[in-house]
Structures are given as C-alpha cells and as structure tokens.
Amino acid sequence: MAETKAGSCLCGEVHYQVSGPLRNAIGCHCGQCRKTTGHYMAATAVDLADFTLTRDSGLKWYRSSDNAQRGFCGTCGSTLFWRADGRDYIAIAAGTLDGETGIRLEGHIFCADKGDYYDISDDGYRYPGWLADGDAGGTG
Numbered sequence: 001m002a003e004t005k006a007g008s009c010l011c012g013e014v015h016y017q018v019s020g021p022l023r024n025a026i027g028c029h030c031g032q033c034r035k036t037t038g039h040y041m042a043a044t045a046v047d048l049a050d051f052t053l054t055r056d057s058g059l060k061w062y063r064s065s066d067n068a069q070r071g072f073c074g075t076c077g078s079t080l081f082w083r084a085d086g087r088d089y090i091a092i093a094a095g096t097l098d099g100e101t102g103i104r105l106e107g108h109i110f111c112a113d114k115g116d117y118y119d120i121s122d123d124g125y126r127y128p129g130w131l132a133d134g135d136a137g138g139t140g
Ligand SMILES: [Zn+2]
Pocket: 009, 010, 011, 012, 013, 014, 058, 073, 074, 075, 076, 077, 078
C-alpha cells in the first residue's frame, strides 16, 4: 500500500492527498499544456478513488476541450490537474506534490508540438502524439 502523499498550489487554497500509487510523470508538449504551464506539463496521475481534495476554496475548472477539464487555483494561478470525462484517474502537475515523490519523468508525448526554444535531452521515450494506448493523461 502506497503511503499518503500531499500537494498544494502556491498560495495554499488548494490542497490534496493521494493514497494510492502515483504513475510516473509524463512530459506533455501539446499546445494546451504549453499555454497553461508556460513551458510543458510534467504530469503524474492517480486513480480517482485514491485522490482527495482536502482544501478546494481556490479550485477552478476550465473546460479546455470537449472531453477534458483543467484544474487550477483561481487565487494564485497554479496549474494543478487535468481530468478527462469518464476516465477513472486524475492527472496531477508533478511540481505541486510536496516532498519526495518517488516517481520519475519517464518520457514525453506530443513532441511534435513542442516549442522550438528547448530540446528534450533525457533518455525517456518520445512520442509525436499520444502514447500508443491513448491513455496517458496530461493533455486535451
Ligand atoms: Zn493558490
């Protein structure tokens, strides 16, 4: 059983806990993730059953596409979550986790859409779009 981990936005008006295993982080370089983060998204994910909002006074949801929403803090602007309709997990911006995460950035998706001002230089996988199984999270 995974230990409980916590995370928050910058100002503290959104706090969450995860009680199950975190997926390794995936870098998403799609146009939406670039806009919302200012660079690219490094997103982990957890089953919704293992996710609890412990403070949500600042939480806002923005419907960024027909089938997905992005959660952010309306007070401090932190990028926090991505959730697709009908899926049983929530993607979490890895930088919002407190302390040691125990995960790694394992690869990158939507590399075809990445900015021209940086290189992807780690040895993780690189896909031009979605992962092969189409269920990576972190975009849309
Ligand atoms: Zn905040």
